[in-house]
Amino acid sequence: MRVRPLGLGILAPGLTGWTEAAAVLRGEQTYRSEVLAPPPPVGLTPNERRRATLATRLALATAGQATAGANLSGTGLLSVFASSDGDMGLIDSMCRATYEHHEPPSPTVFQNSVHNAVAGYWSIAEGCREASTSVAAGDGSFAAGLLEAVTQAGVNGRPVLLVAFDVPAPALLHPHRSFSAPFACALLLAPALPGEDRGVLTLAPAGAGEAAPDTTMTDPDLEALRTGNPAARALPLLAAVAAETAARVHLPYWPDLHLAVDLEPGR
Amino acid sequence: MPIAPARIRAATVTTALGQGRGPHVEALAAMRPGLRPGAMDEVEVPCWVGVVDELDERPLLGTLAPFDCRNNRLADMALEADGFAGRVRAAREHWGAHRIGLFLGTSTSGIRHTEQCYRRHFEQHTPGLGKDLRFGTTHAYVSVADFCRRRLGLRGPAVVISTACSSGAKTFAAAHRALTAGLCEAAVVGGVDTLCATTLMGFHALGLLSPRPCAPWSPERSGISIGEGAAFALLELTPDGADDLALLGYGESDDAHHITAPHPDGAGAVQAMRSALDTAGLTADDIDYVNLHGTGTPANDQSEDRALSTVFGDRVAASATKGWTGHTLGASGAVEAVLSLLCVEAGLVPGTLNTGARDPALSAPLVLRSERRPLRRVLSNAFGFAGNNCALVLGRA
Numbered sequence: 001m002r003v004r005p006l007g008l009g010i011l012a013p014g015l016t017g018w019t020e021a022a023a024v025l026r027g028e029q030t031y032r033s034e035v036l037a038p039p040p041p042v043g044l045t046p047n048e049r050r051r052a053t054l055a056t057r058l059a060l061a062t063a064g065q066a067t068a069g070a071n072l073s074g075t076g077l078l079s080v081f082a083s084s085d086g087d088m089g090l091i092d093s094m095c096r097a098t099y100e101h102h103e104p105p106s107p108t109v110f111q112n113s114v115h116n117a118v119a120g121y122w123s124i125a126e127g128c129r130e131a132s133t134s135v136a137a138g139d140g141s142f143a144a145g146l147l148e149a150v151t152q153a154g155v156n157g158r159p160v161l162l163v164a165f166d167v168p169a170p171a172l173l174h175p176h177r178s179f180s181a182p183f184a185c186a187l188l189l190a191p192a193l194p195g196e197d198r199g200v201l202t203l204a205p206a207g208a209g210e211a212a213p214d215t216t217m218t219d220p221d222l223e224a225l226r227t228g229n230p231a232a233r234a235l236p237l238l239a240a241v242a243a244e245t246a247a248r249v250h251l252p253y254w255p256d257l258h259l260a261v262d263l264e265p266g267r
Numbered sequence: 268m269p270i271a272p273a274r275i276r277a278a279t280v281t282t283a284l285g286q287g288r289g290p291h292v293e294a295l296a297a298m299r300p301g302l303r304p305g306a307m308d309e310v311e312v313p314c315w316v317g318v319v320d321e322l323d324e325r326p327l328l329g330t331l332a333p334f335d336c337r338n339n340r341l342a343d344m345a346l347e348a349d350g351f352a353g354r355v356r357a358a359r360e361h362w363g364a365h366r367i368g369l370f371l372g373t374s375t376s377g378i379r380h381t382e383q384c385y386r387r388h389f390e391q392h393t394p395g396l397g398k399d400l401r402f403g404t405t406h407a408y409v410s411v412a413d414f415c416r417r418r419l420g421l422r423g424p425a426v427v428i429s430t431a432c433s434s435g436a437k438t439f440a441a442a443h444r445a446l447t448a449g450l451c452e453a454a455v456v457g458g459v460d461t462l463c464a465t466t467l468m469g470f471h472a473l474g475l476l477s478p479r480p481c482a483p484w485s486p487e488r489s490g491i492s493i494g495e496g497a498a499f500a501l502l503e504l505t506p507d508g509a510d511d512l513a514l515l516g517y518g519e520s521d522d523a524h525h526i527t528a529p530h531p532d533g534a535g536a537v538q539a540m541r542s543a544l545d546t547a548g549l550t551a552d553d554i555d556y557v558n559l560h561g562t563g564t565p566a567n568d569q570s571e572d573r574a575l576s577t578v579f580g581d582r583v584a585a586s587a588t589k590g591w592t593g594h595t596l597g598a599s600g601a602v603e604a605v606l607s608l609l610c611v612e613a614g615l616v617p618g619t620l621n622t623g624a625r626d627p628a629l630s631a632p633l634v635l636r637s638e639r640r641p642l643r644r645v646l647s648n649a650f651g652f653a654g655n656n657c658a659l660v661l662g663r664a
Contacts, residue, residue, distance in 0.1 A: 001448065051526070085407060086429075091378070091465075095385035098309065098464050110469030111527045111652060114374060115408060115429035120653025123521040129535055131519035132655060133437060136408035136427045144426040147450070148441065155444045172388070173381075175395060176402035205424050205450065207365065256422050257365070 001203040002192035003150050005241055006072065006159060009065025009186035011058050012036060012225060012232065018065050022242035024222075025235070031219050036182055043125030051108050052121055055087045058184035059118045059163045060125055066161060066186035074126035077188070078152050079161045081119040081134040082145025084230035085177055087112065088169035118165070141166070142233045143253035146261075149189055150203050159190040164231040180228025185238060197264045199244065201237075207257035214258070215249045237261055269548030272513035272664040273443050273502040276453070277354035279345060280605040282496035282592040283317030287348030292609050294591060295617045296637055301591050302480045302492050309386065310464050312471040313478040317494025317593030318462065319344070327414075334414040336377035336405035337461040337495075342415055345459070345497035354501055355419045358453045368451035369425035370442045371412050372434025372458035374597030374651075376427075377405035379463040411459050423451050429597065431651030432560070433519075434458055435498065436600025436659055440517040446504050457499035458601035466493055466596060473527065481563035481594070482621040483587035484572070484633050488563045494593020498601040500608075506664065512608055513664035515644065516547025522654025529567055533574025535656045536560075536648065540578045543646060543658035551579045553644055554660070556616055558607045559631070560648040561587020562594055571648065572629040586634040590620030600649030600657060607645040607661050614641045 008018045014033040015021040023029045039061035041052035052060070059081065067074045090113040094105040111117065116134035123132055133152075137144035142164045149162035165184035169177050192200045206212070215236035217223040226235045233252055240247035240263045251259040279287055283301035284294040294301060302315040319341055327335040327343060346352045359367055384396040404410050408427045416425050424445060428437050435458025442454035470476040470491060477490035502514060520542065522535035530536070544550060557579065560571055575585060588606055595602050610617060618637040625633045644662035 001450075048526075084409070091381065091406075094465050094469065095382055096389075098382070098468055099386045099389040104312075104468045104472035105465070107469075107472045107527075110465075110472055113465070113469070114431040114652045116431055116651065116653045116655050117526060119430075120521070120526050120655065123523040123654065124525070127523050129521050129523050129538055132430070132521050133428060133441065133519070134430050134655075136429055137412065137425065138403065138407060138409035141409075144424075147424060148426065151441075151444050151448045151450065155447050172385075172396055173402070176400050177407070207422065254416070254422075254425060257424070 001150050001154060002200050003153050003189040004192045004200050005187050006190050007066040007069030007188040009062035010238065011062050012183040013181045018069060025239040025242040031222050033221055044121060048121060048124065051112060053087050053112055054182060055165055055167050056118045056121045058182060059165050060122055062184045062186035063122055063161060063163050066188040070188045075128050076130060077128060077161045078130050078156060078158055079119060079132040080145050080149040082141045082164040084136055084138050084141040084166050086115045087167060088173050088177065092170040092173055139230050140253040141230045143251040143259040147203065147259060153189050153191045157191055159188060162187045162189060164234055166229050166231045181225060183229040183232040185231060185234050200264045202262040204260050205257055206260045212250045212258055214252050270443060270516065270546045271504055272515050273446060273504055274506055275512040275608060276501040276503055277351050278500040278605045278608050279349040279351040280498040280602055281319060281345035281348055282595060282602060283319060283494050284591055286344060288609055291606060292613050296615055298618060298620060298637055300620055302593055306467050307464060310467045312467060312476060314467065314476045315480045315492040316462060319495050331417060333401055333404045334410060336380040338377040338411060338459055339414045341461050341495060341497045342411055342459045343418060345499060346418060351499055352419060355455055358501060359420060362452040364420055364422040366452045367421050367423045368442060368445045368454040369412055369416055369421055370428060370438035370454060370456045371415060372428045372438045372597050372601060373411050373460050374429060374431050374434060375460060375463055375466060376408050377410050378465055379461060380405040382464050430655040431653060432596050432599055433649040433651035433655045433657040434597040434600060435602065436604060436649035436657035437519060438601060439514050439604060439659055440519055440657065442502050443514060443517060446502065453501060453503045455499060455501055458598035459497040460596045460598040461495040462493065475564050477563060480621045481589055483561035483563040483589060483619055484568055484625050484629055485622040486626040488565060488568060490564050491562045492593040494595045496592055496595030496598045496602045498598060498605040500605060511664045512611060514659060514661055516543045516660035518542025518546065518658045520656045524654050526653050529570035531570060533570040535654055536571055536574035536650060537577045539656040539658040540646060543660045547660040549660065554583055554646050555642045556645045557583050557585040558603050558645060558647040559585050559587040560650045561589055563589060568629065572631050575631050581630060581632055584616055584634050585631045586617050586619045588617050603647050604659050604661060607647045611642045611645055611662050614639055616640055616642065
């Protein structure tokens, strides 16, 4: 279970692109949380652009950073999209339509509410007909998506694009599922060649009773971001990749099972 | 490239037709319907639905009480049938709980619980949705996997796949990859989806909900009927008999066309079916029967008909079983994979309930009335919103 990241993307308050974010994650620049401006939905027709939600915009933009970083087109890529709860604003809108306004939901809201709508918009934007899998595993959603992406890369011997995202819930649902900020990241992962070790990630689910504590972020604001959004559980792994030093990262997956990722030092 | 067959060690299904395999084989053979008119009191749209009646009287209790919701009740009821939970227990004792993976599909999970809290909020003007909304253990996508993981005592890799109506089928593909990669020695796969106002109102808003029982491939077809259903299977790569039932191949694709409308020529469906045949190491001539996605909407059936014709010509018997169960959405790929396995076991080609005659504009060699004859290999289609497609090849290894 070994992969090499070919390209990365990130969008979160104060982290608005991989190159700049990598410097922050290495500790070379101070992290400053700033309100995240929704990026434009690149690659979609005007109709689809109007329908693209914040989650879709974040996912498309981070996926674009990762493929551009690898100088690869998205058209031929296998993809995995991981999100704990998708877009809870759409759930709120549909429930309000039924119970507050006593009318059917907007067709656009309903079609956007499927968990894989974000992946669907990405496939349309890229003209990509390859297999796409949308997964969820609560606070372990990033680890679950990473495991699925790495498994696909290994079994198929092809690069896989992993996109992870979660966005805060609207007011009524927020007390029941509270995220502190929107967060999205993307990793374009290629199967590592035999003998290749530089910058390679080695994955293994580990647990069977011996739960290791999650790897955390040193900066308190980045740590708050990490714990405030399931997709941001990726931060310690992204920081290790940015630092290009040997590291072992424990990602939360299930309460009795974590995902251990070993990183070989880079160039 | 051909894959190793994944042996089906156990399989079960629960829908409006009943709990477990027996009532399903009987209903398919006898053309006994499972749909009824009407839906739920707050949804005043003319439709037919496939209801699992017992769910109202089956609360989850004890340590699993926090998971109590319609969707997890159905998961519990389905796991109980056909000794399925016992077969998983035996596998767990053999391999160890951490060596068994869990891959489950759903489209709306336990959303019905959240809907009821919204209804109370707006009818009784309560300040919020209420402290008794247990979002994480009911409505969250992860809920069904978390519940089943605890219910079955599993500690291995587990994930929910949610790709609309292809979800349940894709769990077979994901499990096969995990078995191949050595992440687990056995895998529980399946899908669970239950009736809710959201999908009834949503499909109504899209003009895709039929006022009559769905009639796939009929010239008068007017949309889907929604049903609730759950199906599970236990997969292992190790063979234990020459004539095992197995997952032989899988194919997945995206339409890259439109969020709800299928590709007019079924280009993504063609890619998924061909990939499923390739991974099974088979050609179209090796398939005895195709269980169509067959939803009964004018556009879906036309798209799938063209795709089927592209891959199979007019040589393969095909039918749709949603007239019996309704469209069980995120569960349908798993429900119909298990129905396909039951048909291979029983030597039964199901007909197409509610469809008196095939639409002359469509070309699939549609089986209208169920017939007994030996089946060896079956292809089952599942296509979802956002253009997500999955085809499985199942049968004798």
